[in-house]
Amino acid sequence: MIRTRSRLNTLTVYAVAYLIFLYAPVAVLPLFSFNDSQYITFPLLGFTFKWYAQLADSQGLQNALINSLKVGLSVAFLSTVLGIFAAKGVTRYRMRRSGLLISFIMVPLVIPEIILGISLLMTFSVGGIKLSLITVGIGHLMLCTPFSMLVLISRMEGFDKSYEEAAQDLGENAWWTFWRVTFPIILPGVVASFLLTFTISFDEFILAFFLAGTDATLPLHIWSQLRFPDKLPSVLALGAIIVMVSTVVIFAAELIRRGGVDLGNKSKV
Amino acid sequence: MSEVIISINNVTKDFGNVRAVNNANLDVLKGEFFSLLGPSGCGKTTLLRMLAGFELPTEGTIDIDGQDVTLSPPNIRPVNMVFQNYAIFPHLNVSQNIAFGMRKSGLSKQELDERIEQMLELIKLPGYGDRGSNELSGGQRQRVALARALIKQPKVLLLDEPLGALDKKLREQMQIELRLLQQQVGITFVFVTHDQEEALTLSDRIAVMNQGDIIEVSTPGSLYEQPQSRFVADFIGTMNFFDCTLKDFSDGIAIGEASELGSVRIATPQTIVTPGNDFTLAVRPEKFSISFEQPDQQYNSVLGRMGPSAYLGDRSHLYVHVKGREYPISVALQNLTGVLDQMYTTDRKVWLTWSDDSAVMLPMEG
Numbered sequence: 001m002i003r004t005r006s007r008l009n010t011l012t013v014y015a016v017a018y019l020i021f022l023y024a025p026v027a028v029l030p031l032f033s034f035n036d037s038q039y040i041t042f043p044l045l046g047f048t049f050k051w052y053a054q055l056a057d058s059q060g061l062q063n064a065l066i067n068s069l070k071v072g073l074s075v076a077f078l079s080t081v082l083g084i085f086a087a088k089g090v091t092r093y094r095m096r097r098s099g100l101l102i103s104f105i106m107v108p109l110v111i112p113e114i115i116l117g118i119s120l121l122m123t124f125s126v127g128g129i130k131l132s133l134i135t136v137g138i139g140h141l142m143l144c145t146p147f148s149m150l151v152l153i154s155r156m157e158g159f160d161k162s163y164e165e166a167a168q169d170l171g172e173n174a175w176w177t178f179w180r181v182t183f184p185i186i187l188p189g190v191v192a193s194f195l196l197t198f199t200i201s202f203d204e205f206i207l208a209f210f211l212a213g214t215d216a217t218l219p220l221h222i223w224s225q226l227r228f229p230d231k232l233p234s235v236l237a238l239g240a241i242i243v244m245v246s247t248v249v250i251f252a253a254e255l256i257r258r259g260g261v262d263l264g265n266k267s268k269v
Numbered sequence: 270m271s272e273v274i275i276s277i278n279n280v281t282k283d284f285g286n287v288r289a290v291n292n293a294n295l296d297v298l299k300g301e302f303f304s305l306l307g308p309s310g311c312g313k314t315t316l317l318r319m320l321a322g323f324e325l326p327t328e329g330t331i332d333i334d335g336q337d338v339t340l341s342p343p344n345i346r347p348v349n350m351v352f353q354n355y356a357i358f359p360h361l362n363v364s365q366n367i368a369f370g371m372r373k374s375g376l377s378k379q380e381l382d383e384r385i386e387q388m389l390e391l392i393k394l395p396g397y398g399d400r401g402s403n404e405l406s407g408g409q410r411q412r413v414a415l416a417r418a419l420i421k422q423p424k425v426l427l428l429d430e431p432l433g434a435l436d437k438k439l440r441e442q443m444q445i446e447l448r449l450l451q452q453q454v455g456i457t458f459v460f461v462t463h464d465q466e467e468a469l470t471l472s473d474r475i476a477v478m479n480q481g482d483i484i485e486v487s488t489p490g491s492l493y494e495q496p497q498s499r500f501v502a503d504f505i506g507t508m509n510f511f512d513c514t515l516k517d518f519s520d521g522i523a524i525g526e527a528s529e530l531g532s533v534r535i536a537t538p539q540t541i542v543t544p545g546n547d548f549t550l551a552v553r554p555e556k557f558s559i560s561f562e563q564p565d566q567q568y569n570s571v572l573g574r575m576g577p578s579a580y581l582g583d584r585s586h587l588y589v590h591v592k593g594r595e596y597p598i599s600v601a602l603q604n605l606t607g608v609l610d611q612m613y614t615t616d617r618k619v620w621l622t623w624s625d626d627s628a629v630m631l632p633m634e635g
Contacts, residue, residue, distance in 0.1 A: 159359075165323055166356035168343040170370030170421065180369075184360040 030240040038230055051237040061238070064221035068202050071133055071217060075140040076198035082141075083148025083193055084186070087156040090149075092164075102149070109146045116142065117210035124211070131213035139207035144197035151196060155189030188256045195253035199246055218242075272299040274425060274457050275320065280329030282315050289315040291481035293329070297425070297459060302451050304460045304468040307478035308504070313461045316478070317427050320459060321350045334424045349418035350427040354434070355410045357402045363389075363413055364398035370421045388416040391450070408439050415450070425457045432467065444470050465505045469493065477501050493553075499634045502551045509598050512633075513550040515542050523630065524568075525550065529594040534568040536625040541632055549631040554586065554601035556627035559613075560620050570622040573598065575613050580604075587613055589621060 036046035055061060086105065090098050108116060120139050121131075129135060163185065167177040183190070205219040212220055222238060225231040275297035282290040290312040297303045305313035318324045319331060322343035330339045338346050349370070358366050367385050376384065389395050392412035397405075405413065411431055418426055432440045432447075448471055451458050462468050468475050469489040476486045477500070485492065485501045496502035499510065513533065517524040523535040527550060535550070542548050564570045576588035576597045584604055588597035598621065613619070 160354060160356065162352045162354060162356040163358060165321075165343070166350070166352060166358070166417075167369070168323075169321060169348075169350045170417065171344045171373065172370075173342075173344055176372075181358060185358075 026243055029236055029243060033233065033236040033240045035233070038233060051233040054234040055237055055241075058234070060216075061218075061221060064216045064218045067133055067215050068218040071137050071140060072198045072201040075137055075144050075201040076194045079141055079144040079148040079197045080152075080190055080193045082145050083152040084190065086145075086149045087152035087186075088182075090153055091156040092161060102153075105149060106146045108142050113143070113204075113206040117207045120207070121210045131211055133212070133215050133217075135211040135213070136208050136217060139211045140201040140204055143204065143207065144200050147196055147200060148193040151193040152186065152189050155186045159185050188258075191256045192253040195249050195256075199249055199253075203242075203246065273297070274299040274301075274334055275459070276332040277316070277320075278330045278332070280316070280319065280326045280331060282312070282319060282324060283327045288481050290319070290326075293483050295476060295483060295486065297457060298474075299457055300455055301473045302448065302458045302460065302471055304462060304472040304475045305478060306462055306465060306468040306475050306504075309463055310480075311478040312481040313463075313478050314429060317350075317429055317459065317461045320425070321348060321427050322346050347424040348427055349421050349423040350429065351411070351414045351418055351431045353429045353431065355414040355431070357405070357410050357413055357417075359402050361402065362398065363394070363400045363402070363405070366402065366413055367398075367416045367420055369417060384420060388420050391419070391453075392416045393446075407435050408443060411435070411443060415447075419454060419456070423456060425459060428458060428460045430461055430463070432462070433464075440467070447471065469505070477504060479504070495629060496551070496631070499549055499551070499631050502629065502631060507554050507599055507601075509552050509554065510631075511550040511552075512547065513630075514547050515540060515544050517544055522625065529591050530569075530571045532568045533628065534625045535628050535630055537630055541630055547633050549633055551629040551631050552623055552627065554599040555584075556623045557598070557600045557621045558623065559587070559589075559600060559602065560622070561618070562620065564620055564622045566622065569625065569628075570620055571598075573619055573621055575615050575617045575619055577615065578613055585613075589619060591621075 031044075033051055034047050034049070035044045036048040036050070037044075090102060117139065120135070120142075124131065124135055163181050164177050167181040168174075172180060203219065204217075205223065208217045208220055209223075216224065222235055225235050273296045275295070277293050277295040280290060280293045281288065293312075293316060305316060307313045315324060319326055320333070322338070322341055326339060330337055332338065334347055336347075358369065361369065364385050367388050368381060371381055371384070374381070385398060386395070389397060392415055394409060394412055394416075397409070397413075402410070402413075414431070415426075428447075432443050435443060444467060447458075460468075460471060469492075472489055474486060474488055475492055477484045477492065479500050485497050487497075492501060492505055496505065496508075502508045502510075511527045511529055511533075513525040513527040513530075515523060515525050518540045521536060521538055523537055523540050525533045525535065525548070527533055530550070533550060540548075563572075571591055573589035573591045576590050578588065579586040582604070585602050587600040587602060589600055590597045600621065
């Protein structure tokens with residue numbers, strides 16, 4: 001008994017220490033974003049919203065934010081659509097070597113982004129393609145599609161193809177079968193894929209650094225602001241906002257992915 | 270009643286190198302309850318899926334209601350299917366599931382609601398329309414799957430082992446309901462099962478399949494009493510087989526000689542072999558009479574020694590060892606008077622007899 005209790009205590013201490021290690025640096029961000037001083041030092045001087053107010057005045061920041069939203073939303077949409085196609089192909093058709101095919105598509109997950117960035121940059125310059133938000137988007141699409149596929153394949157594998165056959169049997173063609181049966185059932189996976197890929201694209205720095213032309217994305221803008229000491233507190237404020245929004249989005253994605261239609265019940269006959 | 274609704278002509282289906290269905294020829298009659306029966310992997314489900322349109326035959330043609338539908342996609346065939354796992358759409362409630370196939374029916378909202386109510390009455394689930402699909406029990410899901418298919422008023426209803434997932438009591442109850450429902454709606458049912466008892470209970474006719482071949486098509490009674498092959502005799506019910514040589518045949522009586530049984534007589538209009546040749550004699554366990562005294566007959570009797578017995582409630586299975594035979598003969602007795610164990614003790618000598626018309630002649634198989 002006593003042994004178990006002391007073990008539990010050690011475990012608790014370890015868990016708490018680990019959580020502090022994980023979240024203390026993140027907590028520093030919002031903490032100093034409300035501090036009434038340019039310098040990141042203790043003691044804290046006073047409470048202020050002025051760094052947040054400064055954000056609203058920055059035209060460069062707003063442009064960067066809009067650029068990132070444009071790229072993020074387009075990439076999330078396209079990679080999710082590609083993910084649906086791929087997941088349907090992999091799970092619904094008898095394909096030879098589909099395992100090998102998936103491995104090939106998953107490769108961008110393991111190639112270092114800096115290598116991916118350089119090779120894409122070379123490809124674009126050889127092809128005479130001007131760098132822009134579109135080239136950033138293409139890079140992000142390569143990075144995000146594997147994530148979409150992973151999420152959607154697992155969702156698609158979880159539901160029996162007899163649902164789709166039943167829809168066909170009841171008179172629907174492939175198009176209506178998809179919209180009336182497949183899509184509603186995989187919807188949680190679709191939403192999760194969308195949110196996940198949006199977040200990846202929105203936060204991504206290295207590819208954007210190589211592939212953006214004159215239009216900066218938000219992470220690039222933040223990077224450029226770090227050169228100016230007086231801009232640092234408002235970068236902290238921006239960081240605090242991004243951390244919060246990202247956290248909410250990821251939690252939402254995970255909740256939706258787990259919830260939705262209960263696919264377990266079909267075996268409960 | 271004798272009108273053909275499904276005509277399967279020389280249908281073969283290969284999956285890669287595996288032949289799932291081999292040159293099947295079959296006519297299903299209008300209004301019939303027709304079963305495809307066979308062990309798993311015999312091709313019965315593949316044949317059903319070709320009727321539904323989910324698989325295309327490698328060779329041959331399929332006609333449904335006079336139309337060649339061999340290459341038609343599932344959504345335009347005049348058939349509907351009840352799936353093995355029922356495939357009740359998880360994101361829709363009971364009413365929405367039943368109404369799924371009615372999008373293009375042209376019915377008004379009100380007419381459709383009435384039809385759904387009628388279907389819920391038919392499957393004895395009135396008031397269940399708003400239930401979610403995960404609030405249903407196995408039997409209820411099965412009924413909803415039936416309603417969803419029947420509301421389309423198909424020419425043929427295809428059922429893929431729909432009772433397999435239910436427990437024994439519920440299965441027996443659903444068998445009766447299914448049979449009544451079929452008679453009520455008058456739609457042709459094609460039913461796939463590996464459960465021979467279920468097939469015998471439900472069907473007007475049964476096609477027995479094995480390894481892609483249709484072995485025999487007949488009524489339940491004649492499949493059980495007069496099987497035409499050793500496979501069918503063995504697969505349906507329990508059967509004792511004996512190697513036999515035909516000695517003589519005249520006036521509907523065949524005389525044979527079996528090393529394990531002595532002389533045997535079989536009442537049969539014709540024989541499958543000519544005198545001097547070998548055949549297999551088959552006798553069902555319940556066709557034997559058992560006694561302790563030597564019977565007064567020259568034919569169809571054999572002396573044995575009691576082996577183990579099994580008490581099954583309504584009947585007992587006795588196993589009787591016969592000289593020269595590796596496996597004991599299986600004998601079924603109705604438990605008319607209490608427990609039989611005390612009488613049929615192990616090693617006691619017993620005589621088995623059977624009548625001329627209770628044994629079946631089958632061709633020898635390798």
